[in-house]
Amino acid sequence: MSERKNGYSSQVQNVYNYRIKKYSVQALKDLALLVQELPEDQQAEIFTKENMYELLKAMFKLDSKLWEDKELLRKKRRRLLPLCYDVIMLFNDPTFAALVAPLQCDVMIKEGGHLSFLKAVYYRSLISPEEEERKLRE
Numbered sequence: 001m002s003e004r005k006n007g008y009s010s011q012v013q014n015v016y017n018y019r020i021k022k023y024s025v026q027a028l029k030d031l032a033l034l035v036q037e038l039p040e041d042q043q044a045e046i047f048t049k050e051n052m053y054e055l056l057k058a059m060f061k062l063d064s065k066l067w068e069d070k071e072l073l074r075k076k077r078r079r080l081l082p083l084c085y086d087v088i089m090l091f092n093d094p095t096f097a098a099l100v101a102p103l104q105c106d107v108m109i110k111e112g113g114h115l116s117f118l119k120a121v122y123y124r125s126l127i128s129p130e131e132e133e134r135k136l137r138e
Contacts, residue, residue, distance in 0.1 A: 059083075060083075092116075093117060103124075103135055103136065104119075
């Protein structure tokens with residue numbers, strides 16, 4: 001997004017910014033469709049930890065300079081908090097937790113409490129895939 005496109009009228013700048021937003025929204029929709037339709041092996045090549053981390057880091061990282069601009073900080077909070085809630089609720093879904101963290105999910109169901117499925121996913125993320133496979137065979 002360009003606030004200052006030297007030599008361009010404000011109308012041209014507005015059209016440019018509109019197109020950036022429009023293309024970005026369409027790209028997000030296209031990515032969602034890929035996740036829904038591509039086979040897992042192809043998804044694994046595209047949606048790697050490295051690729052996804054850069055996107056998530058850019059979305060959720062707050063620059064320490066934001067403390068100086070209270071209005072911008074307020075706007076970011078209003079945008080990010082609902083996203084955070086949605087992500088937490090997706091990870092706290094019992095079906096998701098049972099899929100990605102079956103052993104931890106069983107333990108957390110017995111323990112109960114708030115966000116138990118989110119905790120199961122978190123605890124599973126601390127274990128290597130090899131260790132998980134060994135525990136599943138036991």
